[in-house]
Amino acid sequence: MSAAQEQSRRIHVVGIGAGSPGHLTAQAAAAIREVDVVLVADKGERVDELRALREAILREVCADGRLPEVVAVPDPRRGPDAERDATGYAQAVRDWHAARTDAYVRVIEELPEDAVVGFLVWGDPAFYDSTIRVVDAIGERLPTEVTVVPGISAFQALAAEHQVVLHRVGEPVHVTTGRRLVEQWRAARAAGVALGTVVVMLDGHLACQDLVGSDPDLTIRWGAYVGMPQQELRAGRLADVIDEIVALRAELRAQHGWVMDVYTLS
Template identity: 70%
Template sequence: MSDNAARRIHVIGIGAGSPGHVTAEAAAALAEVDVFLVADKDGSKDELVAVRRAICDRFIPAEHAYEFITVPDPKRGPDADRDSAEYAQGVRDWHAARTDAYVRIIEGLPTDAVVGFLVWGDPAFYDSTIRIVDAIGERIATAVRVIPGISAFQTLAAAHGIVLHRVGEPIHVTTGRRLVDEWTRAEAADLSLGTVVVMLDGHLHCRELAATHPDTVIHWGAYVGMPQQELRSGRLADVIDEIVELRARLRERHGWVMDVYALGSASAPVHTGGRLA
């Protein structure tokens, strides 16, 4: 099948919530899209859908008509109660159900309609849109373009005014469910992970390190890049209880919370009140 017959799909990184995060490349790609497909998670994150709509309205020329379709998101289940194998299978099933839903909609669109997926942050970091689009491509001929965005941990570092890595040392990016195990294994092998950036940690597993590594410095942020942004930093043992309590209050207030944090050595700078201490 020729490229002209392939469905054009744009996977667009839109940053961590601020319209200022949208690059010129992303803005140009937005203006080419005819139909945006956005997952609707039981209405619990209407604010995130609203932000996506606002970004489209801001960057797409008024003369370009486009459609915004929210797609009910399949249920994924209680990830916290699953072991690694069950978690991986649950994610695969979820991706398959998402793929089915998107294929049904795309097959009903005009053949020349450009489809867009708006990715929070950057499509390469802890987001599965590219995988799902690849699965769509196994069933529909596609021509896919991926546009990078500013990730949450980039925004976190900028908000705190820090460099994530120390000179000559690595950065380790992981998830909350893997944090303690990877930290422990690295110590046992006498290896340095460098600064550890933690994403997708709804349970703040770093609490388990506070007693044994109290001087570890945490830089934490919720809703980074958005008007309701909250930042905290300091010795892990000193600030973790405050962060846990604040996160719970924010989730209750907004109905959702997205946060990210970095763990560094005791010599890492701490951002306080708009300056470095």
Template identity: 65%
Template sequence: MSVRRVHVVGIGAGDPRHLTLQAVDALREVDVFLVADKEADGSRDARGLLEARTAVLAAHLPPGSYQVVRVPDPPRGDGERRDPAGRAAYLEGVRAWHRARTQRYAEVLDGLDPGLVVGFLVWGDPAFYDSTIRVVDAVAERVRVPLDVRVVPGISAFQALAAAQGTVLHEVGEPVHVTTGRRLVQEWRAARAGGVELGRVVVMLDGGLACRELVGEAPDLTIWWGACLGLPQQELRSGRLADVVDEIARVRARIRAEHGWVMDVYALG
């Protein structure tokens, strides 16, 4: 019985040079890349992210050696609101989105020649705040041809941030806490109330800069922030949270307005 090889490849924070040699080798084996197409609303954000992915491929693969199939991505519905008070609704919204995405990928795979190698491109590293592996595992249960899934790690956004800022993400012997903007404030306050030492806190997926809510009670926190790491439009800021958070918000908004999308990450300590 034939088996289809599938590569899930971490492509770093945006710079084509972030790819490891292992990742480039995996890309060269792929015949068809499946890319979630979020352009149903015609947003510049979606177009920019798609262009960034295709730029990574163009940097490492000869023209005509691969195909990109854009798979319409289902809407996220209630899950996209990420309301801390409605965690159950948020989780169910994400699960429904994953189920719909799984079905669409399975339909596309079943329409491809079984001998074709398929690839999925993952921003950063597939192990951090990305569900491609979960979705591919679910796809494997639905498709006619069994999948041989291989995962290639990539440079995560917080690794790229630490390098760009020239800092270490932990003090000697201390922990690092990685979380999302949706959870930052409640986790930070709960830790302080319980006398727990989180160490430096790395915050991902925070389009609203939740750290603003900490200015009143922890203005002397240091923030190390970076956007579009490794790309020409990269911006870095660091300093006392109360002093730089407004500037960070302005810079973030400018990048989004100029380029149609922005990905950023920051650390607090």
């Protein structure tokens, strides 16, 4: 049978929120109940809690006892991003996506053609997540029929937990990564441009430490494991609370083997 004649593989990319089963939307729950096999990236780290959270969500949603099979797919190593310049980082991500695509295609090809494949994405698939790009690449190799379901993002959950509106009246919200924060902040300041509230994701080194000298009065609202039982929140003047946040983040990572956090600056 040629590729053109193959049955399209149904794939659901489902945003499952920041960690709480209560973040799941009705649309997401309905999509999960259609899934036969959930593919998860096995990063080889201590991520038992993340797997347990996914399985808890599946058990809650699939109350009739028909649970999708969960298949862990070894995740290709990406290497030390912090040591790469912007060009090297972008190439490393492209190579990583290509290797992930290869791994997922091999698994999907072994499944029955009518099996519905699910990817459960933390937060929302539209924000700093590679799943949609990888699924697009899978679609270049196999006929696919893709559904994407949005989820509650970590920064939405963070704002709710801190009980704040992310932006001041009529002002913007700027979403960026720790890798780009300081560069973008200083460029905007030099150009006289107001970024508004800055939401910072994927910041394993808390780059905001580099802004303490120039902007000590910024307000930081930080959260780790937002929506999960082990959630930690801190807020205050950047210069006053950053040392505590840095120490706490290191402690949490040592304790759990992983940490997911997000913060805002305003």
